[in-house]
Amino acid sequence: MFRARTWLSRSFTTLSTNPLRVCIVGSGPAGFYTAEKTLKAHQGAQVDIIDRLPTPFGLVRSGVAPDHPETKIVINQFSRVAQHERCSFFGNVTLGSSVSLSELRELYHVVVLAYGAESDRTLSIPGENLDGIHSAREFVWWYNGHPDGRNLNPDLKSTDTAVILGQGNVALDVGRILLRPTDELATTDIASHALTALQESAIRKVYLVGRRGPVQAACTAKELREILGIKNLHVHIREYDLVKSPADEAEMKNNRIRRRVYELLSKAAASASSQPRPGQCELHFVFYRKPDSFLESHERNGHVSGVHFEKTVLKGGGPGKQIAVGNGEYEDLECGIVLKSVGYKSLPINGLPFDHHKGVVPNVRGRVLSDTSGDPSLIENGLYVCGWLKRGPTGIIATNLYCAEETVASISEDLEQGVLASSSKLQKPGREGLLQLLDDRNVKPVTFDSWEKIDSEEKRLGTLRDKPREKFATWEDLLKVAME
Numbered sequence: 172m173f174r175a176r177t178w179l180s181r182s183f184t185t186l187s188t189n190p191l192r193v194c195i196v197g198s199g200p201a202g203f204y205t206a207e208k209t210l211k212a213h214q215g216a217q218v219d220i221i222d223r224l225p226t227p228f229g230l231v232r233s234g235v236a237p238d239h240p241e242t243k244i245v246i247n248q249f250s251r252v253a254q255h256e257r258c259s260f261f262g263n264v265t266l267g268s269s270v271s272l273s274e275l276r277e278l279y280h281v282v283v284l285a286y287g288a289e290s291d292r293t294l295s296i297p298g299e300n301l302d303g304i305h306s307a308r309e310f311v312w313w314y315n316g317h318p319d320g321r322n323l324n325p326d327l328k329s330t331d332t333a334v335i336l337g338q339g340n341v342a343l344d345v346g347r348i349l350l351r352p353t354d355e356l357a358t359t360d361i362a363s364h365a366l367t368a369l370q371e372s373a374i375r376k377v378y379l380v381g382r383r384g385p386v387q388a389a390c391t392a393k394e395l396r397e398i399l400g401i402k403n404l405h406v407h408i409r410e411y412d413l414v415k416s417p418a419d420e421a422e423m424k425n426n427r428i429r430r431r432v433y434e435l436l437s438k439a440a441a442s443a444s445s446q447p448r449p450g451q452c453e454l455h456f457v458f459y460r461k462p463d464s465f466l467e468s469h470e471r472n473g474h475v476s477g478v479h480f481e482k483t484v485l486k487g488g489g490p491g492k493q494i495a496v497g498n499g500e501y502e503d504l505e506c507g508i509v510l511k512s513v514g515y516k517s518l519p520i521n522g523l524p525f526d527h528h529k530g531v532v533p534n535v536r537g538r539v540l541s542d543t544s545g546d547p548s549l550i551e552n553g554l555y556v557c558g559w560l561k562r563g564p565t566g567i568i569a570t571n572l573y574c575a576e577e578t579v580a581s582i583s584e585d586l587e588q589g590v591l592a593s594s595s596k597l598q599k600p601g602r603e604g605l606l607q608l609l610d611d612r613n614v615k616p617v618t619f620d621s622w623e624k625i626d627s628e629e630k631r632l633g634t635l636r637d638k639p640r641e642k643f644a645t646w647e648d649l650l651k652v653a654m655e
């Protein structure tokens with residue numbers, strides 16, 4: 172071990188001789204935690220983070236709900252990483268179009284892919300393409316001012332009823348944003364176009380529909396408590412949906428979160444009045460229903476008017492593994508808008524091994540494998556993965572810290588054991604090479620200093636409206652401020 176470390180320090184010593192050149196793709200939590208751990212573990216390393224957006228921080232900026240400002244404090248820690256003397260951020264640089272994977276691997280000793288999950292699981296049922304059906308990801312991007320969500324314009328005026336499919340924390344975020352009094356949202360960093368649309372919204376009833384039961388609802392207790400606590404809200408849960416099977420009891424016994432969620436739902440069901448009071452908004456938790464098809468409106472051609480559900484029962488598996496099986500009985504739920512919150516999905520990139528079934532890059536402890544066979548000897552030299560792209564689209568911000576630790580440990584082991592030896596002895600162009608290539612292609616990267624211009628302008632505009640920031644929500648505005 173000692174000898175390996177000596178070799179390491181000889182190979183990658185100071186910036187002026189042969190620094191370890193690392194490129195991280197994606198500036199979300201996985202990207203920033205990887206950068207932080209790499210800078211700490213490798214004193215000679217030069218780390219570049221690229222992101223397709225002009226803004227850093229991934230889902231911390233464009234996923235975390237606007238009414239959860241405390242969750243976004245981690246941005247301060249990530250900013251310190253970006254400002255580290257051996258770290259650089261280059262926004263507006265897209266892997267796959269600005270630069271290819273093979274080019275990045277030529278330029279850097281180590282490439283870590285942390286570009287998240289920017290697509291959606293689909294239900295693959297009839298009617299899924301009707302107007303008025305959106306993925307939660309698109310809706311979240313829209314209210315969080317992601318420039319690719321700016322034109323969604325969900326119609327919240329023509330209906331009083333929204334159906335949300337799925338009962339995870341994203342579904343709860345979306346439900347809460349639809350139901351929360353807008354004066355409470357007005358002082359958050361919600362995008363102004365979304366705030367205006369929510370102020371004008373006619374949505375009064377939100378159905379959160381799960382294919383399994385209350386014991387299996389994928390949300391966590393804090394988030395559930397928050398939506399149940401919305402002011403002037405009538406919560407409806409059918410008593411008979413709360414009946415537990417022995418398998419449910421076993422599941423709850425082994426899982427404190429499942430127990431807390433069930434208790435909160437039971438308490439809400441017991442304390443709710445039978446009818447909403449005049450002026451109250453309604454939140455309905457519906458269990459044991461799986462979407463079978465979407466219904467088309469007779470009045471508005473091509474627009475959704477409801478969801479056709481099949482009732483389910485839980486079967487098989489041990490605790491935690493019960494699956495929903497249709498029982499052949501059906502029920503329709505009328506609505507004018509549907510938000511599918513059944514999970515995100517990562518996208519493949521040209522030249523990158525990809526497990527299309529799981530929607531992840533095949534890997535062993537963050538080392539990318541050449542195919543999905545799981546054969547650990549088929550390692551792609553110098554190529555690593557972290558975050559949602561590595562594990563799939565689950566886990567909170569902190570989960571990515573442990574994920575990054577594992578990936579960086581694999582990089583360190585590979586350096587120590589000489590797996591990266593041949594390439595590491597080579598001088599690699601790294602940052603200078605990347606910037607030259609981008610310049611040749613007329614791609615204008617947004618540096619961290621330029622992001623800080625966006626940041627301070629957003630904050631300045633925010634103070635005028637009593638908000639923490641007023642987000643620029645178009646590519647044009649973001650790039651204009653960054654390049655000024």
Ligand SMILES: Cc1cc2nc3c(=O)[nH]c(=O)nc-3n(C[C@H](O)[C@H](O)[C@H](O)COP(=O)(O)OP(=O)(O)OC[C@H]3O[C@@H](n4cnc5c(N)ncnc54)[C@H](O)[C@@H]3O)c2cc1C
Nearest residue numbers: 197199200201222223229230234266286287558559567568
């Ligand atoms: C709606 C929502 C709300 C959430 N709220 C919370 C919360 O309150 N608390 C909590 O702890 N966790 C929350 N999470 C979970 C948390 O956000 C994730 O665990 C975390 O962001 C995943 O990190 P990541 O770096 O893998 O992906 P991301 O955060 O998605 O980062 C990926 C980055 O890659 C960039 N990128 C994508 N494609 C390319 C490309 N081709 N080239 C270059 N860059 C690219 C993206 O622009 C993005 O910046 C939430 C998740 C969602 C979806």
Ligand SMILES: NC(=O)c1ccc[n+]([C@@H]2O[C@H](COP(=O)([O-])OP(=O)(O)OC[C@H]3O[C@@H](n4cnc5c(N)ncnc54)[C@H](OP(=O)(O)O)[C@@H]3O)[C@@H](O)[C@H]2O)c1
Nearest residue numbers: 337338339340341342382383389512513514564565566567
């Ligand atoms: N405040 C926070 O901390 C916060 C906020 C938002 C997100 N997050 C985290 O981000 C991650 C992603 O959240 P998420 O809500 O997108 O995912 P999730 O927790 O995996 O929930 C997905 C939901 O979709 C349902 N579903 C999946 N496929 C379905 C299908 N074919 N038909 C019907 N329903 C289907 C699931 O039901 P089944 O259980 O039956 O599969 C589940 O209810 C989670 O780890 C979450 O905790 C955290």
